[in-house]
Amino acid sequence: MKKFYYENAKFSDLTTIRVGGCIERFFQPASKESFINLLSEEKGPLFVLGAGSNTLASDETFAQTVVRTRFGKIEVVKKQHEKALIRSDAGIIWDDFVSSCAQMGLQGVESLSGIPGTVGAAVVQNIGAYGSEVSETVAEVEVWDRKLGRVEVLDRSSMEFGYRTSLIKKDIQSQSPFAPNSRFVVLSALFSLSCESFAPIKYGSVAEQLKKPMGSAESVRNIRKAVLAVRGAKNMLEDPARYKSKIMKDMTPERLEGLPLPAAPNFDRCSCGSFFTNPVVSLQAASLLPPSAPKYPASKGVKLSAAWLIEHAGFEKGYPLKEHPRAKAALSTSHALAITNRGSAGASDVMSLANEVRRGVKGKFGIDLALEPVLVGLEEK
């Protein structure tokens, strides 16, 4: 069987933060069938990589197998009256999926426009933004179960979705015997969307962009456009330039061919997005914070803004570039939650800044910040 093996692959070429060492065995199957064949043959440890937008890998050579998902199709399974069931393979770029849904006038994922990554990882991470989470639309997830060695279907309740987590993410974080991956590899996901092409505006900055009041109805296409504009202003969009590196050439999705490279690199885009999740704390812990600290009701307490905590612990946007303009890793100059690679950062530069920020927030407010990206070959200290 042809195994779609590529030589000289490096995590630094395959992740949005552009950090990480060489990969000893790297495969990129071109179809779901060859992906399943590969998974059924590879019994040893492996890491499934999507678009690398939430992965921070060590600078050491990764001596195990990496399989990258870059295959797939989007299929309308059923469209009847008010509901549509749409299936997407795991390797589809998430924003291509959102764009297709918006073009079909389907409602449910428009607020998640412009989030980098693949459909497979979107359900693992339970991505969320601007008042929506992907779990609200997931009907079921088709997985390869590495323990049973067969395809299984997990319905929405079995996925144990929570804030930026799922059954699969919890398995990754709990030292799964299948580490560095989970027992489950996502093959496809089935989404249940509404055929109502007007949706309520759920978020203040999106309402401002649309110049309409919160809660008023707007077409899903216009909401998508507004979300892309708001994200673009914060450098929180995918960076197509990274698909231009040498190793990626024969893996480049067609849609990105011909896109011009930016004149100067935009280092604010070399990140994993938010490096920290918003902490959820008890009512009592929240009451100890100053009244100006944003607090949102959550199912298990109060959700705080990690960005507010970071900035009020003394780490302004761009930290530490003011004192150290040549710092290798720094907070994004447009978003305090994102740690960025300013061109030559290694994993240790990123982790030491992350730990400095965590210590600062703990010291000032007594609150622990949890990391959002998946660490490969790195210890969380």
Ligand SMILES: Cc1cc2nc3c(=O)[nH]c(=O)nc-3n(C[C@H](O)[C@H](O)[C@H](O)COP(=O)(O)OP(=O)(O)OC[C@H]3O[C@@H](n4cnc5c(N)ncnc54)[C@H](O)[C@@H]3O)c2cc1C
């Ligand atoms: C600029 C920027 C902005 C961002 N904004 C947001 C945001 O607004 N909201 C948000 O929630 N996130 C955001 N993120 C984080 C990121 O986009 C998401 O977490 C995304 O879902 C990661 O997708 P990926 O394919 O790149 O995952 P990867 O980084 O490739 O993988 C992440 C994890 O998922 C696992 N995985 C990947 N594919 C599969 C599969 N098929 N089966 C099983 N496991 C798999 C990997 O093994 C790994 O553990 C942002 C990131 C960046 C860089």
